[in-house]
Amino acid sequence: MQKPSHKSRRLGDAVFRGLTLLAALVMVGLIVVIAIQLIKGSQLAFTRFGPGFVTGSRWDPVHGNFGSLPLVYGTVVSSLIALIIAVPLSLGIAIYLAELAPQWVRTPVSFLVELLAAIPSVVYGLWGIFVLVPWVRTVLEPFLQKTLGWLPFFQGTYYGFGMLAAGIILAIMIIPTISAVSREVLLAVPVSQREAMLALGATRWETIKMAVLPYGRSGILGAVILGLGRAIGETMAVTMVIGNRPQISPSVFELAQTIASIIANEFSEAFDDLHLSALVMAGLVLFIVTLLLNIIARLLVWRIDRVPEGMSRE
Amino acid sequence: MIAGRNERRKFMSSLMFVLALGATVLALVPLGSILLYVATRGLMALNWDFFTQLPKPVGEPGGGLANAIVGTLILVGLASIMGIPLGILTGIYLSEFGRGRLAWLVRFICDVMTGVPSIIVGIVVYGTIVLAMKRFSAIAGGVALAIIMLPLVTRTTEEMLKLVPNSLREASLALGASQWRTTYSIVLRSAMGGIITGSLLAVARVAGETAPLLFTALNSRYWYSGLDQRIASLPVYIYTYATTPYEEMHRLAWGAALVLVAMVLVTSIAARLAGRRVGGGR
Numbered sequence: 001m002q003k004p005s006h007k008s009r010r011l012g013d014a015v016f017r018g019l020t021l022l023a024a025l026v027m028v029g030l031i032v033v034i035a036i037q038l039i040k041g042s043q044l045a046f047t048r049f050g051p052g053f054v055t056g057s058r059w060d061p062v063h064g065n066f067g068s069l070p071l072v073y074g075t076v077v078s079s080l081i082a083l084i085i086a087v088p089l090s091l092g093i094a095i096y097l098a099e100l101a102p103q104w105v106r107t108p109v110s111f112l113v114e115l116l117a118a119i120p121s122v123v124y125g126l127w128g129i130f131v132l133v134p135w136v137r138t139v140l141e142p143f144l145q146k147t148l149g150w151l152p153f154f155q156g157t158y159y160g161f162g163m164l165a166a167g168i169i170l171a172i173m174i175i176p177t178i179s180a181v182s183r184e185v186l187l188a189v190p191v192s193q194r195e196a197m198l199a200l201g202a203t204r205w206e207t208i209k210m211a212v213l214p215y216g217r218s219g220i221l222g223a224v225i226l227g228l229g230r231a232i233g234e235t236m237a238v239t240m241v242i243g244n245r246p247q248i249s250p251s252v253f254e255l256a257q258t259i260a261s262i263i264a265n266e267f268s269e270a271f272d273d274l275h276l277s278a279l280v281m282a283g284l285v286l287f288i289v290t291l292l293l294n295i296i297a298r299l300l301v302w303r304i305d306r307v308p309e310g311m312s313r314e
Numbered sequence: 315m316i317a318g319r320n321e322r323r324k325f326m327s328s329l330m331f332v333l334a335l336g337a338t339v340l341a342l343v344p345l346g347s348i349l350l351y352v353a354t355r356g357l358m359a360l361n362w363d364f365f366t367q368l369p370k371p372v373g374e375p376g377g378g379l380a381n382a383i384v385g386t387l388i389l390v391g392l393a394s395i396m397g398i399p400l401g402i403l404t405g406i407y408l409s410e411f412g413r414g415r416l417a418w419l420v421r422f423i424c425d426v427m428t429g430v431p432s433i434i435v436g437i438v439v440y441g442t443i444v445l446a447m448k449r450f451s452a453i454a455g456g457v458a459l460a461i462i463m464l465p466l467v468t469r470t471t472e473e474m475l476k477l478v479p480n481s482l483r484e485a486s487l488a489l490g491a492s493q494w495r496t497t498y499s500i501v502l503r504s505a506m507g508g509i510i511t512g513s514l515l516a517v518a519r520v521a522g523e524t525a526p527l528l529f530t531a532l533n534s535r536y537w538y539s540g541l542d543q544r545i546a547s548l549p550v551y552i553y554t555y556a557t558t559p560y561e562e563m564h565r566l567a568w569g570a571a572l573v574l575v576a577m578v579l580v581t582s583i584a585a586r587l588a589g590r591r592v593g594g595g596r
Contacts, residue, residue, distance in 0.1 A: 009492040012492055012495075013492050015494075016493065016494035016497070016498075019403060020404070020407035020410070021407055021411070022403075023404040023406075023407060024404045024407040024408065024416070024420045026400060027420050027424060027465070027468065028416075028420060028423060030427070030461060030464070031423050031426070033438065034435075034438045037437070037442060038434070038438065041437070041441050088337065089337045091337075092335075092338060093334070093338045095330075095334045096334035100331055109338060109342075112345060113341065113345075115345060116341070116344070116345050118582050119348060119575060119578070120521070120522020120524070120574060120575070120578060121523075122549045122552045122571075123348065123571045123574065124348070125553065126556045127347070127352070129557075130556075131348075131351055172341075175341050203323050203324060203327035205323075205327035205329075205330040229429050232431075233430070233431025233433070234431070235433045235524075236549075240553070240556060260525075263433050263436075264528055267437070267529050283433070283434055286431060290429055290430060290431055291426060291429070291430070293429070294425070294428075298425050
């Protein structure tokens with residue numbers, strides 16, 4: 001009696017282990033399928049345009065001419081605007097929640113900031129169209145033109161829709177990511193660092209500036225890059241407010257287009273195979289860029305976790 | 315001299331405190347605005363018809379988005395059936411068996427996958443399932459959402475299982491239980507609260523996803539009519555209706571946004587409660 005039960009137990013263990021291994025392999029297979037699909041799908045556009053695809057400055061489906069520079073430009077600039085707005089704010093939030101806020105404030109406020117991340121992208125877009133864009137058109141853009149109109153960034157007619165609105169909405173959407181990760185990083189800084197500074201007579205701000213922030217520097221940079229990755233791949237909200245015109249203009253009032261938004265816009269009604277292939281290739285570029293950003297961010301955030309207790313860094 | 319310098323240092327410290335507080339308040343302004351608009355405009359759009367009627371053609375007043383509510387539930391259900399068990403199994407592999415290079419690779423891919431833009435998932439599912447079936451379908455939409463859920467569920471499962479003390483595993487094995495029994499009855503059960511929380515958060519996350527549905531499930535003006543047919547969903551309806559010029563459709567879009575946000579928030583809060591109850595009790 002002993003022997004068979006023993007055997008079946010071994011078998012059970014092997015089956016169970018095999019099952020979990022199989023599931024893990026599905027994950028590996030998935031990324032392979034994603035890569036193959038994107039490469040295969042962009043074959044046609046690649047043979048036609050080659051690396052010139054990234055530098056070509058005209059996106060013209062009607063004449064079968066596809067250069068993705070306007071899309072890359074739109075993606076980069078809208079994400080930069082988002083970072084310019086979101087990084088200082090997120091750092092402020094992280095410092096406030098990790099260092100300054102009284103205990104009873106921390107949990108509810110962290111929860112509210114996380115709530116921002118829970119709202120679906122398409123709802124941001126809806127709010128963007130009917131609340132943010134009118135405000136940008138009637139308040140923000142006239143103000144910017146009046147005060148900073150001598151800069152090339154704030155010239156031309158304003159529509160409300162466009163690069164600026166997209167940047168603002170992206171900023172709102174990446175604040176939870178950057179602030180939450182930065183807060184974790186700051187909380188991981190050993191208390192001894194702060195105590196040493198305070199014992200030397202530093203004020204709270206000096207403690208944060210000289211002991212806490214330098215210690216968490218690489219982690220915070222990782223948080224920012226994570227936010228950038230999110231901004232670059234964000235689709236729906238951007239599509240709904242950016243105006244969807246692939247062009248390069250120095251003015252942030254102008255309509256623009258990002259890689260993600262053009263895919264959302266044109267994929268289901270592509271003219272022909274070449275158009276479809278060009279969109280997939282744009283997707284491939286997006287995939288590679290977000291992949292690299294995420295890898296860099298992970299490495300930076302991981303590093304902070306690995307710094308041994310009490311070790312300071314200059 | 316020194317007193318003046320100290321004054322300045324103290325002032326600087328207070329100034330930074332005010333700025334940090336100001337940043338926090340400022341960041342919460344859009345949240346307040348969004349919730350306020352969704353609640354007020356949404357409530358104005360909601361009525362009995364909204365939950366029971368099909369959408370009307372352009373220009374006709376009235377109608378509802380009942381098919382989209384059902385559609386979202388079906389899509390999320392499909393995604394959960396595929397994504398959650400697979401994610402939990404992968405999480406078990408990483409926590410209980412995963413050593414060496416393969417585990418490192420899977421963990422790495424998992425991290426990377428959470429950062430892949432969801433529209434890319436849409437393109438890939440279009441290229442594989444939609445093209446193979448030669449039509450847009452509910453199943454394609456479900457698969458796309460499941461792919462987005464998978465890494466989220468895997469990571470939380472792994473983290474939760476790792477929190478289970480090793481002494482529990484050892485005790486179970488010492489009593490003669492086999493490994494799968496130990497994992498199933500002891501480890502998994504102790505971590506159940508956390509796993510449920512993680513899975514529900516993943517559900518909440520994909521319920522609002524729009525981009526991966528645009529070229530997989532597409533949209534539909536009719537009721538659900540089979541897994542191999544296109545299907546309506548709340549997010550896609552919000553997108554299409556918000557970008558039309560019609561007042562009536564804008565109204566329905568706000569109503570849909572309220573229902574969607576309510577679904578997402580209720581799921582998120584349920585997730586937290588589940589984690590607290592089961593996790594705390596053990």
